[in-house]
Amino acid sequence: MLDNKFQKFLFHLTSVATNISPKGGAWFFNHAIPPLLGNRLLVSRTHQKNLAGLRKVPKFERILVIPDVHIGDAIMMQAAVSAFRDFFPKARVDYVIKKSIACLMEGNPDVSNLYPVFTGAPYPNEADVAAVKKLVAENGYDLCFNCSPFFEDASLFPPGQAILNFMTVAPQMIRNDLDQTGINHFLFQSYEFPHQLLSQIAAPVRTDPFKGVPLTLSDQAYEAAEEFLKSAGPRKNQPILFLNPDTASPYTRIPFEQQLELLKGFTRTGGLVLLGAAFTAKGIEDQLMAALTAPEREMVKIVPTALPIDAYSALIDFTDVFLSGDTGPLHMAAARKVSKSGQKKFRNKTFVLSVFGATPARMSGYDSTDPLFPAAYQDVLSKTYVSQSPCRNITCVNKMAKTCRTIRCFASLDVKGILGDVENYLAGLKA
Numbered sequence: 001m002l003d004n005k006f007q008k009f010l011f012h013l014t015s016v017a018t019n020i021s022p023k024g025g026a027w028f029f030n031h032a033i034p035p036l037l038g039n040r041l042l043v044s045r046t047h048q049k050n051l052a053g054l055r056k057v058p059k060f061e062r063i064l065v066i067p068d069v070h071i072g073d074a075i076m077m078q079a080a081v082s083a084f085r086d087f088f089p090k091a092r093v094d095y096v097i098k099k100s101i102a103c104l105m106e107g108n109p110d111v112s113n114l115y116p117v118f119t120g121a122p123y124p125n126e127a128d129v130a131a132v133k134k135l136v137a138e139n140g141y142d143l144c145f146n147c148s149p150f151f152e153d154a155s156l157f158p159p160g161q162a163i164l165n166f167m168t169v170a171p172q173m174i175r176n177d178l179d180q181t182g183i184n185h186f187l188f189q190s191y192e193f194p195h196q197l198l199s200q201i202a203a204p205v206r207t208d209p210f211k212g213v214p215l216t217l218s219d220q221a222y223e224a225a226e227e228f229l230k231s232a233g234p235r236k237n238q239p240i241l242f243l244n245p246d247t248a249s250p251y252t253r254i255p256f257e258q259q260l261e262l263l264k265g266f267t268r269t270g271g272l273v274l275l276g277a278a279f280t281a282k283g284i285e286d287q288l289m290a291a292l293t294a295p296e297r298e299m300v301k302i303v304p305t306a307l308p309i310d311a312y313s314a315l316i317d318f319t320d321v322f323l324s325g326d327t328g329p330l331h332m333a334a335a336r337k338v339s340k341s342g343q344k345k346f347r348n349k350t351f352v353l354s355v356f357g358a359t360p361a362r363m364s365g366y367d368s369t370d371p372l373f374p375a376a377y378q379d380v381l382s383k384t385y386v387s388q389s390p391c392r393n394i395t396c397v398n399k400m401a402k403t404c405r406t407i408r409c410f411a412s413l414d415v416k417g418i419l420g421d422v423e424n425y426l427a428g429l430k431a
Helices: 004-020 022-037 040-055 071-076 078-089 099-105 126-139 166-177 188-196 219-232 256-267 282-291 309-317 328-334 415-430
Strands: 062-066 092-098 111-116 143-147 163-165 214-217 240-243 274-277 299-305 319-324 336-339 349-354 382-386
Touching: 004 022, 004 078, 022 078, 022 166, 040 163, 040 166, 040 188, 062 078, 071 078, 071 092, 071 099, 071 188, 071 328, 078 092, 078 188, 092 099, 092 126, 099 111, 099 214, 099 309, 111 126, 126 274, 143 166, 166 188, 214 309, 219 309, 256 274, 256 282, 256 299, 256 415, 274 282, 282 299, 309 328, 309 336, 319 328, 319 415, 328 349, 349 415, 382 415
Parallel strands: 062 092, 062 143, 092 111, 143 163, 214 336, 240 274, 240 319, 274 299, 319 349, 349 382
Antiparallel strands: none
16 A cells, blocks of 8 residues: 555645745646656556556456545446456456445446445555455456555555556556647546557457446435435426535535535526535535525525435436536536336436536546546536636645645636526526
């Protein structure tokens, strides 16, 4: 496992630099790091090294995909399973995830065995490491695709284990950013990275275009969401809008005043407004409600944390608009909702709006209007909005290790523009 103490110290230093000089620090990191780590020679050498490693794998009958421990990453990196399945339809392709989100992925037909072993901590702990070590030791995988930056190959895998490390796509992604080409999204790259390598040593059996990842939801999840929505009392043909006010980091969380402006704007649409309850910024939903007028509060219903995560995902599918910062629920909203039993009908018509502060929008945002982004796996529009920030730089990618004293990530966010897009979209539904 990576030395998290060193990692935190390193990113703390970058935070100190941008605290002292926001623009100067950002300029330095953006001009010093990307040309070095994204130079074409390094991109080419890394690709050739990965290709040589795959050529040495004698067979691809047992494959383990290890995503990062966070919810959003586990949702997105199902794409890697699909990439391997394209080439090896009869292979055993296993997937390791957090225990609490097994209900979102059980039934994904591309996954042979789903192992819900991660505990839910922000970083892998000793139990997580031990669980993965045991899986690898017991199952004799031909290849392990390690997508987590928090697992170190040398300590996790036995000698001789064939490993493809997702972190080695970083030079290509940095190069893409420098050239403003390609799609850098983690979901897209977790599919494209292994797919491009495998296409040089094998022919794909499944050739359908890749569109995104699913959430495979139970009838119980659908019914729980339906029951909650009935209790919220929407009128017939009334639009439903959902604001998720919470993220795991203050550097990705839309500031309170801007969230309040968005929430008030949502109430002016005449729709039923759902407001998520927070796990990290506890109580923010109550603070937002308290800042509304009495008539506005009548338009808003809080979605409690007691609602199970799969029911929460199903509830999103009932909504016309979903807005969130960079966090797990954003990727839950963007994913394709699929009925595990085949008995329920999901709409998959949610307008997903991604709002970004510190983290690079191209790595996690969804926008069907911009060729540098993937679209959400919905049958309607998706858009990404990026705030203006004087100090945003490449080191902001690690939101959990930053320690900036002053949060400037949302120095300027075009809230009026966001609300205008929402109003135009809802007007189009009525037409």
